[in-house]
Amino acid sequence: MIPAQNQEDNSTIDQPPTQPHSMNVAFQGVSGAFSEEAVYTYFEQDMGQPIQKYSYQSFADVFAAVAKGSVAYGVVPLENSQTGSIDEVYDLLASYDLFVVGEVCVPVNQCLMCLPGQRLSDIKRVFSHPQALAQCKEYLGKLAVEVNTASNTAASAKMIQEAHLENTAAIAGPRAAELYQLEILAQNIQTVKENYTRFLVLGKTQGPYSDQQSKTMLAITMARQSLALSHYLTVFAAHGLQLVRVETRPSRQQPWETIYFVEIAGHSEDPKVRCALNDVATYTSMCKLLGSFQRAV
Amino acid sequence: MIPAQNQEDNSTIDQPPTQPHSMNVAFQGVSGAFSEEAVYTYFEQDMGQPIQKYSYQSFADVFAAVAKGSVAYGVVPLENSQTGSIDEVYDLLASYDLFVVGEVCVPVNQCLMCLPGQRLSDIKRVFSHPQALAQCKEYLGKLAVEVNTASNTAASAKMIQEAHLENTAAIAGPRAAELYQLEILAQNIQTVKENYTRFLVLGKTQGPYSDQQSKTMLAITMARQSLALSHYLTVFAAHGLQLVRVETRPSRQQPWETIYFVEIAGHSEDPKVRCALNDVATYTSMCKLLGSFQRAV
Structure with a gap:
């Protein structure tokens, strides 16, 4: 593997709000990342609550945004069923005075995606986050491609669209393909098919009481x-x-x-x-x- | 940080033995690494037992060497008092059928070292493992130096000696300075002074019974x-x-x-x-x- 050549755009999707708003939600990464999918699943799909999503560069930035009141909630990954806990998030939970108000499990569906019209036989290079590459090692082993690391799954999809990279594919979630108008060549290419990431929803105050579950x-x-x-x-x-x-x-x-x-x-x-x-x-x-x-x- | 330029020598110190020998001990890394210090502390210092040390490239290689009987014991780090558990070693403990027969705690003493005769004001570049660099971030912040990652603390010391690199320092343990004839410019430069790594000693059979501790x-x-x-x-x-x-x-x-x-x-x-x-x-x-x-x- 060689380091990724691209400098990714880690700026926020929208301008961060100056006034706290009840339904602004922070996540780490770029649009189309699994974290954004977790935000969508928890707030929009499960709760039917329209929200504004704000992307931040690091997990610490998400915690800080919630603590400062720039956003009402933050969503961060805590653990993956295959690779285990994300130590940095546990450490941030201990050091910030925030509350966990919810959790959501997102199935990991790693997809190979490229510019529309390209075929699997055209692909010479694959970009993705090291963990995604590791999850899909068996599948990649069967393709004769050069494998490159990127700092984020969705960022590699974004790069292919923006630089109009032919003969190149990214491994990312289906939401990234939709957002960056890429074509999915193969779905669920991770070695262990049943793979989930658990995310926590963070707020400044305790969530509402429920005696159920x-x-x-x-x-x-x-x-x-x-x-x-x-x-x-x-x-x-x-x-x-x-x-x-x-x-x-x-x-x-x-x-x-x-x-x-x-x-x-x-x-x-x-x-x-x-x-x-x-x-x-x-x-x-x-x-x-x-x-x-x-x-x- | 830019990636390290050097290709390290990860070959074994001596030829691995073809016949099992009761006191051959495997560790991961190059000579002078903290793992080798753990081997020295446990077997030679504490037990007065002369041994032959064999270095392997990965933790998995150490487990495999013990399982195959190429060495009698293997020594691997399990956790650091500051940075926490080493997940890969826990995963290997679960997948191999080996026994933990001992443990040893080694204090981490990160030293800045360079070719003899160089002064602190001569140093323009520092090489070390990312975790050692992170531990010494505060100290490095005060020096106007370029910081580069290497795959091992001792390997960066070895590289300075072998390539006779002037204006360059490594961060590694005192044993690396001794082995590679480097001069220590500063000792205990990690931010948290009391820092220990706990190592496990692995064998193919259970250790002897003791009702003490x-x-x-x-x-x-x-x-x-x-x-x-x-x-x-x-x-x-x-x-x-x-x-x-x-x-x-x-x-x-x-x-x-x-x-x-x-x-x-x-x-x-x-x-x-x-x-x-x-x-x-x-x-x-x-x-x-x-x-x-x-x-x-």
């Missing part, structure tokens, strides 16, 4: 050798709460001090969850409520 | 929505076993199926641990014993 996310900081880890994990079971997921990241404050990101079934306003959180507080002073939200299907 | 590592695979996570974590507490660490990785077999890497206090031959493992087996059929070993200081 809620989940609560916590960040609990503790020293490596402390007994607290054994204790607090039993607290949830003692209150009959299902532990859905545990992820860890170093706290970066003290060597080996760890932040456990815990997801449990139930809303933080549910009596059982409130009692469990009170009990956990007796074992650690560093338990941060990241939010309660509706579980994604 | 032992730790047991398990890999437990389960579906995301299963209740088993709550259950098995309480099992350890119910048997009075301290949970030292929990790390997660996707199993890559089924979407959202997760492998929990659990470290608990005690040896797998201890009665309490044996009972707990039996109980865990009632909740999940996918509990793999990765090994019991002496806890690092």
